[in-house]
Amino acid sequence: MAMPADQKVADASLRSPDAMENSLMSKTRGSRRALLAMLVAALMVAGCMPVDHGGGRETRSSTVRTDEPSRDTTAAARSSVVKVRGVAPKCGAQRDRTGFVVAPHRVMTVAHGVAGAESVSVELGGTEHKAQVMSFDPSANVAILDVAELDATPLTFAESPAANGADARLLVDRDGSVAAAPVQIRETIELEGPDIYRSAIARREVYTFSGTVKSGDAGSPLIGLDGRVLGMAFGASIDDDDFGFALTAKEIASHIETAARDRPVGTGRCVS
Known part of the structure; x- marks a missing residue:
């Protein structure tokens, strides 16, 4: 599976009055693939335009199973x-x-x-x-x-990273009620780009995942089906409304x- 070469990222709302755009390059270590991205340090929303995957690149299906496990571990x-x-x-x-x-x-x-x-x-x-x-x-x-x-x-943090394709849940507070939104891990990447002030370059270990991310979801825990924290959501693609980003548990545990x-x-x- 190959990462789209021109995926764009937003960790804030493009629809917000205080939205801003930051340019960054996301690199997947151990491969030749690079991810051109934009960080927006305000409210986080889902993408607002379709992705042009181009070049015949294979991509992981964004279909997320909505069936809950037999026991609601979240x-x-x-x-x-x-x-x-x-x-x-x-x-x-x-x-x-x-x-x-x-x-x-x-x-x-x-x-x-x-x-x-x-x-x-x-x-x-x-x-x-x-x-x-x-x-x-x-x-x-x-x-x-x-x-x-x-x-x-x-909450308890997961002791091992999530596998590509693993089902998970994003626990989101929407309208005062917490919901467990089904998501699916795509892969783990290293994301490079400016900090929230565009004053320094930061490198972060990040999960990409399939699943809808809405305004205000930044900071939501990404939870495995065992109820443990896999990471924390911080962004969503502005090219694909079914493509989210989360800092891994390893990244945030310290x-x-x-x-x-x-x-x-x-x-x-x-x-x-």
Whole structure:
């Protein structure tokens, strides 16, 4: 199976007023294939134009099975998924993203969702809780929040990577209700491109997956059928509305160590 040579990526909404485009090159290590991409550091949405695969390249079918396993292994995990709201008056923005509990009173989400925010909160089960940013990494696009009043069980990370073609679920908070959207892993790649500020080049290990990604899904956990975290969604193709991107568990696991910090950090400047 070959990766389309001109796939484009968005980790923010092209339909958002504060949307912006960043150019990057995504390279699949160990092969000659390269992926020309655009990162947009605001709201994440699905693609808005068809892909021209061209050249007779073979591509993995984007068909995703919608049949649920006999036992819903994601039910417990859903109660650990929250909506994250970053209010940034100086940026003229309020951004709603998704996050998930990774340690007691700690939530992981995407850094671009809280960039420049003066106040951050999370919502679980209709109740909003004040949050503080304890770690903010614009290169990895990962942030860790402290939510003192949050009582939710941390999710467990997978010990091994997902295989190509594996079924999984994207736990998304839409309209205050967490749903398990069926997705299928396409492959693992190394994605190179600018950080959320376009000030440095970052390299990330990323899953590509088949499945619909909508606005606000950035920060959603990618869950295996065993209920363990495979990664965190951060983007969607702007060339294919059935093509998403997630940082792998290996890529984001090291950030959990920062959950032990006891002092908040700054949220950086606005994404513009």
